[in-house]
Amino acid sequence: MDMARKTSSYKAKIGVIHCIHLIGINSTLSYGEEENFVNVNARKALLDLLTEEPKKSLRDSIIYLLIRDPWQSDIPVFLNVLRVFEKDNSMLINALARYKIKDPPIRNKLPSKIAAIEITVKRLSERTSWKVQYKEALAVIGAKGNGMIEVEPSLYTATIDPPINLIVYTTSKDYHLKKKVIVTTVGFVVELLTTVDFMTLGSNVHYYVENGKLYLCSKQEQGRGC
Secondary structure (H helix, E strand, O other): OOOHHHOOOOHEEEEEHHHHHHHHHOOOOOOOOOOOOOOOOHHHHHHHHHHHHHHHHHHHHHHHHOOOOOOHHHHHHHHHHHHHOOOOOOHHHHHHHHHOOOOOOOOOOOOOOOOOOOOEEEEOOOOHHHHHHHHOOOOOHHHHHOOOOOOOOOHHHOOOOOOOOOOOOOOOOOOOOOEEEEEEEEEHHHHOOOOOOOOOOOOEEEEEOOOOEEEEEHHHHHHHHH
């Protein structure tokens, strides 16, 4: 802990964080969907560093390790971090999806009639970044919302960093590929954009549903929950 607090070396801090994590899991690495974090003191050490660390990338590294085995006792600390560091908390907001929160303000249940809306997206060249493909999809979703969907305008020009490639992800029954277009659903695109699991912290795109309407937004609009 003292080394992490005193050193200015990024690599040294990362090393300390991972050493504490190894102590926490009793040096038993997991490559599946579950991890067993057993050491309470190690947990507290990581949470203390999370509240103190001003560098976002280091905070994200700590969060990533914590959500591999989410403890409900993490939530008050996470909320405090949101208050202390008001900007660049996209990954922390995503991480809350791994916890049991009653009536969450974001990532609440997507109405089936919205999720099932079919969209046809122009399939961009393989040489085009697949992150740009999501912008194309968001533009179609915004245009086809019929008053049920609102896409934050800044998302059309923002740098989107989704964890899953829309073009090649073909395991869902909601997705099929035609020659020059991608035919999918609003629900499938939202799912891919906001996936948070054992290995993934999601993207900088968030959503919430209010009065039956879907809102897609970025970390720039965190006042309402995004």
